[in-house]
Amino acid sequence: MAYWLVKSEPDECSIDDFAREPQRPIRWDGVRNYQARNFLRDMSVGDQVLIYHSSCAQVGVAGIANVVSAAYPDPAQFDPDSPYHDPKSNPEEPRWSAVDLCFSRKFSAVIPLKQIKAEPALADMLLVSRSRLSVMPVSEAQWQQIISMSV
DNA sequence: GCCAACGTTGGC
DNA sequence: GCCAACGTTGGC
Numbered sequence: 233m234a235y236w237l238v239k240s241e242p243d244e245c246s247i248d249d250f251a252r253e254p255q256r257p258i259r260w261d262g263v264r265n266y267q268a269r270n271f272l273r274d275m276s277v278g279d280q281v282l283i284y285h286s287s288c289a290q291v292g293v294a295g296i297a298n299v300v301s302a303a304y305p306d307p308a309q310f311d312p313d314s315p316y317h318d319p320k321s322n323p324e325e326p327r328w329s330a331v332d333l334c335f336s337r338k339f340s341a342v343i344p345l346k347q348i349k350a351e352p353a354l355a356d357m358l359l360v361s362r363s364r365l366s367v368m369p370v371s372e373a374q375w376q377q378i379i380s381m382s383v
Numbered sequence: 384g385c386c387a388a389c390g391t392t393g394g395c
Numbered sequence: 396g397c398c399a400a401c402g403t404t405g406g407c
Contacts, residue, residue, distance in 0.1 A: 239405085265390075265404095287405055345406080363388050364404045 235370040236275060237282040237293070237359060238333075247283050247295035250335035258297075261306045261330035262316040268367035272329050273303040281333060282370060282378060284359070285342060292342040293378060301332035339382045353377045 238260060240246065250258060263269050275281075279299040285291060305326035308316035321327035348354050354377055355361070358368040370378070 241405090267390090291406070363406090364390075366404085 234274070234276065234279045235282075235372060235375040236271065236279060236299075237284055237368050237370050239284045239286045239366040241287045242285045242294075243288070246285060247335075247338045250283070250295070250297055250333070251338050254335040257300050257332035257334050259330050260333050261308050261328075263306070263330070263367060264316065264318070264328060265364075265366060268365060269329055271367045271369060272331055274369075275299045275302060275331050277302055280336065280375070282375075290342045290344070292344040292346075292348065293339070293382075294342045295338040296336040297333040298336050299331055300334045303329040303331050306330035341383050343378065343381050347381065348378070351377065351381070 242248075245258065260272070263272055277299055281297045281299060282293050283295050283297055285294045305323075306316070306328040307330070308314040309318040309321040309326060309328045310323060311317055312319075316328075318327060345359075348357065349360055354374060357370070357374050358365055362368070
């Protein structure tokens, strides 16, 4: 079992969207960065995923989801009406992947990015050290640290 | 809205 | 293959 973090603008998809229908899988699609895509492809059913809210009033980690479907071709890349349409992607060899996530837990307060940055044990977390990466692995030690900061 | 970081594109 | 131009992400 592995640990991950994914970023989302809560206007697009927030922890509340997961919590509203906890049994319903949500497709994590629209990832259009190769490094992030490769991490998506490394996800396995049962892996745990921190849901991070970006570009909003309360930037930080909002809760946990788990992987219920491993990577499969992201349908949006072939949909001309989708903002994620990629005319250069070939159905024989799809360029982009998606996974399905289900709700696990909502923290009663978002763990602020500021607090994460202030924690020395998290200094080498990719969230802090690598900007603009929207899907990333989290080490077990980092995971435990984050969980210990949640309420 | 500003701007730093940084991935992608395309000319050469 | 290099690199400048450009576009996007995302914190503030």
